[in-house]
Amino acid sequence: MLEITTLRNEKPRVLEGLAKRNITDADQKVAAVISLDDDRKRLQTELDDMLAERNTLSKQIGDLFKQGKADEAKTARERVGTIKDEVAKLEDQLRDTKASLEEQLLDLPNVPHTSVPAGAGEDDNEVYQAHEGDLPVLGEGAKPHWELADEYDIFSLELGVKLTGAGFPVFRGQGARLQRALITFFLNEAHKAGYEEFVPPLLVNEDSARGTGQLPDKEGQMYHVTKDELYLIPTAEVPLTNIFRDEILAETDFPVKITGFTPCFRREAGSYGAHVRGLNRVHQFDKVEIVRVAHPDKSYDDLMEMVDYVGGLLDALGLPFRILRLCGGDTGFVSALTFDFEVWSAAQQRWLEVSSVSNFETYQANRLKLRYRDAETGKTRLAHTLNGSALALPRIIAALLENNQTEEGIRVPEVLQGLLGQAMLVRK
RNA sequence: GGAGAAGUGGCAGAGCGGUUUAAUGCACCGGUCUUGAAAACCGACGUGUCGAGAGGCACCGGGGGUUCGAAUCCCUCCUUCUCCGCCA
Missing domain, CATH: 3.30.930.10 (Bira Bifunctional Protein; Domain 2)
Structure with missing residues (x-):
């Protein structure tokens, strides 16, 4: 499996190499991988933010209960409830994105060394x-x-x-x-x-x-x-x-x-x-x-x-x-x-x-x-x-x-x- | 194949629902001291991911579930150990 950083940073070399393998739509394939990876990053960040808020609130709920502030705890708990739905949604999206990312990445062969001659067979x-x-x-x-x-x-x-x-x-x-x-x-x-x-x-x-x-x-x-x-x-x-x-x-x-x-x-x-x-x-x-x-x-x-x-x-x-x-x-x-x-x-x-x-x-x-x-x-x-x-x-x-x-x-x-x-x- | 026990950072080993961002010890690395070394002391000390950075998030055998919150509870699979059976 190729590294995404390679696709991002050395795109000309990658495309040149894949051309030697007679892959005609390499450009689109690489672009698709990078775009999926962008999605992945975005989803990951959104998810992490949600989880961070949940972690903070959960900790607060514990403290509030100890202090006997049951009402405030209840409000926080409701908020966590909505976060939970968000988290589940984001997790699904992230899983799907990762799966198709891997699928498309697996579809790309290794980049041939510069010394490899072009050729059909x-x-x-x-x-x-x-x-x-x-x-x-x-x-x-x-x-x-x-x-x-x-x-x-x-x-x-x-x-x-x-x-x-x-x-x-x-x-x-x-x-x-x-x-x-x-x-x-x-x-x-x-x-x-x-x-x-x-x-x-x-x-x-x-x-x-x-x-x-x-x-x-x-x-x-x-x-x-x-x-x-x-x-x-x-x-x-x-x-x-x-x-x-x-x-x-x-x-x-x-x-x-x-x-x-x-x-x-x-x-x-x-x-x-x-x-x-x-x-x-x-x-x-x-x-x-x-x-x-x-x-x-x-x-x-x-x-x-x-x-x-x-x-x-x-x-x-x-x-x-x-x-x-x-x-x-x-x-x-x-x-x-x-x-x-x-x-x-x-x-x-x-x-x-x-x-x-x-x-x-x-x-x-x-x-x-x-x-x-x-x-x-x-x-x-x-x-x-x-x-x-x-x-x-x-x-x-x-x-x-x-x-x-x-x-x-x-x-x-x-x-x-x-x-x-x-x-x-x-x-x- | 049957019965039981257990899987936590390189190793050992605590933690069994919320001051754990996983205690402590050993090992490793950097430093102080020393002619040098040892000892002692100080510091750093997992992997991945997002981020320019600060920092956030995930991972306590794998997967799923309960819960506001799981290393900790439940289910399931895998592996290891002990005993029994079978066997080159």
């Missing part, structure tokens, strides 16, 4: 860095990962259908161990890079889903356990970031760097066909996430550090990848700047997104009430939140299987060999 994203090396060229008979999965007993989608439904892969044998090796590798690296590891709950309450912005907008994305009013997390970002909900940090607490491995659950009814075959898009997948809470002056340094870190992971795995700076039309609603990481999937001959690293500036923090105390002024200010996948497993596995297939078997990246206990995946 994914075709307008900018290649920020290419780490492609020489894209691997596969020989005759190279197979996509879903065929390799059968041949090598890596995972089974059919079994997942039997147990649960479409989009729930069942990893087995060396595939299951490969998965575990990747998780361990990612967590070990995060630990080395100074991220504190958490094992968070996989179900969160409504407040948490609201805090990171999944609610009310993206309700359909999450599995909802209605009996207990809980949501299965679509990403570890939700529990990890909500750790800091309603917190006030000291400047000395920065930098906050945490990580966690969780399964992620996404309902998104995707399209069908080659795009979603195999592990390309599933309802449940494993991911290691890194989250940061940053000082506003430092958050973009932190973002670039995260980008370098994620790139390092892909280098270590020997996967060709590129980094995209998302354009305004493709940048997520709550993000100010997002870098997507895509690995080359050699058999499918296409790029697969494996990570998204974003700075949300104060957009999430405003929702979360995540603040820090400015050491100089002693005032509280909203902190910046950032997160990134490091990394999402299924597409990494897809690329590893495809890119590393040989006549003899599938080569395991060196950094995983010790964890897996084998240097090659072998046919069943």
Whole structure:
């Protein structure tokens, strides 16, 4: 959620930014928010004045009774009676105003960073860095990962259908161990890079889903356990970031760097066909996430550090990848700047997104009430939140299987060999 | 799942219808004293909101109600603790 003071004080920047998201009526929307906020202030002041008078009179009534002046007390009491009606009326108006204010504020996405290019969709994203090396060229008979999965007993989608439904892969044998090796590798690296590891709950309450912005907008994305009013997390970002909900940090607490491995659950009814075959898009997948809470002056340094870190992971795995700076039309609603990481999937001959690293500036923090105390002024200010996948497993596995297939078997990246206990995946 | 108790400022802990704008202690911060530190003393010491400011208003687990007036009474939900049951 954007801050109203930002809308008021930095309106040109806000409008310019929203234009990059192709929001045509941003001007009216911002004006409407400000006008509602004016109403809110006016109502608040009127209400406060009423309450102040009521408080004074109530105190007087007490005194008058003590002094035995019952008549005067009665007059005052009548006056309070009329105030009460006023108060009720004002409270209703204020509640309604606040509700529509919030509704309209939620309708505004984050203001993109100045470096975000304008653009309509994914075709307008900018290649920020290419780490492609020489894209691997596969020989005759190279197979996509879903065929390799059968041949090598890596995972089974059919079994997942039997147990649960479409989009729930069942990893087995060396595939299951490969998965575990990747998780361990990612967590070990995060630990080395100074991220504190958490094992968070996989179900969160409504407040948490609201805090990171999944609610009310993206309700359909999450599995909802209605009996207990809980949501299965679509990403570890939700529990990890909500750790800091309603917190006030000291400047000395920065930098906050945490990580966690969780399964992620996404309902998104995707399209069908080659795009979603195999592990390309599933309802449940494993991911290691890194989250940061940053000082506003430092958050973009932190973002670039995260980008370098994620790139390092892909280098270590020997996967060709590129980094995209998302354009305004493709940048997520709550993000100010997002870098997507895509690995080359050699058999499918296409790029697969494996990570998204974003700075949300104060957009999430405003929702979360995540603040820090400015050491100089002693005032509280909203902190910046950032997160990134490091990394999402299924597409990494897809690329590893495809890119590393040989006549003899599938080569395991060196950094995983010790964890897996084998240097090659072998046919069943 | 059943029975009982409790949720107050960073922590501890009073207050149980109107001198509470929440006592007091500890912690933290500033100062005096000191070569330095400790101790002692003085001061400041929650969050949000409206206001240029003075100051006002709201918040005592969440929500609702009673009352001229609620931290205090009532209802409801949540959480924690104790006991019982079930259980990896």
